[in-house]
Amino acid sequence: xxxxxxxxxxxxxxxxxxxxxxxxxxxxxxxxxxxxxxxxxxxxxxxxxxxxxxxxxxxxxxxxxxxxxxxxxxxxxxxxxxxxxxxxxxxxxxxxxxxxxxxxxxxxxxxxxxxxxxxxxxxx
Numbered sequence: 518x519x520x521x522x523x524x525x526x527x528x529x530x531x532x533x534x535x536x537x538x539x540x541x542x543x544x545x546x547x548x549x550x551x552x553x554x555x556x557x558x559x560x561x562x563x564x565x566x567x568x569x570x571x572x573x574x575x576x577x578x579x580x581x582x583x584x585x586x587x588x589x590x591x592x593x594x595x596x597x598x599x600x601x602x603x604x605x606x607x608x609x610x611x612x613x614x615x616x617x618x619x620x621x622x623x624x625x626x627x628x629x630x631x632x633x634x635x636x637x638x639x640x641x
Contacts (some may be wrong), residue, residue: 519543526635537598539613547591550621555609567621603639610634
């Protein structure tokens with residue numbers, strides 16, 4: 518059974534930082550691309566960042582490029598999202614997702630496995 522469990526969310530002031538983690542189990546993590554998406558109340562789910570199986574291939578949404586960094590530790594079956602210079606508009610539930618292919622994409626329908634999400638709230 519594939520499981521994805523996020524952690525690391527919380528409340529932070531604008532300009533601050535948070536590091537999200539997503540631990541996976543039930544599959545060979547190193548074979549697959551991973552991504553982070555987010556959703557705010559009343560808004561559609563949006564792509565944040567993705568990383569390929571090799572970790573050398575990353576994709577970012579324009580809104581977070583230069584502020585967020587996605588990384589992975591294949592020995593720990595975990596993907597991370599380092600979020601710096603946070604803004605109130607980054608407030609959302611952040612979910613990690615697993616793509617059953619090695620190449621990352623920004624398309625949510627390419628990801629069949631999802632975590633429950635972790636809340637990130639950025640105060641102004």
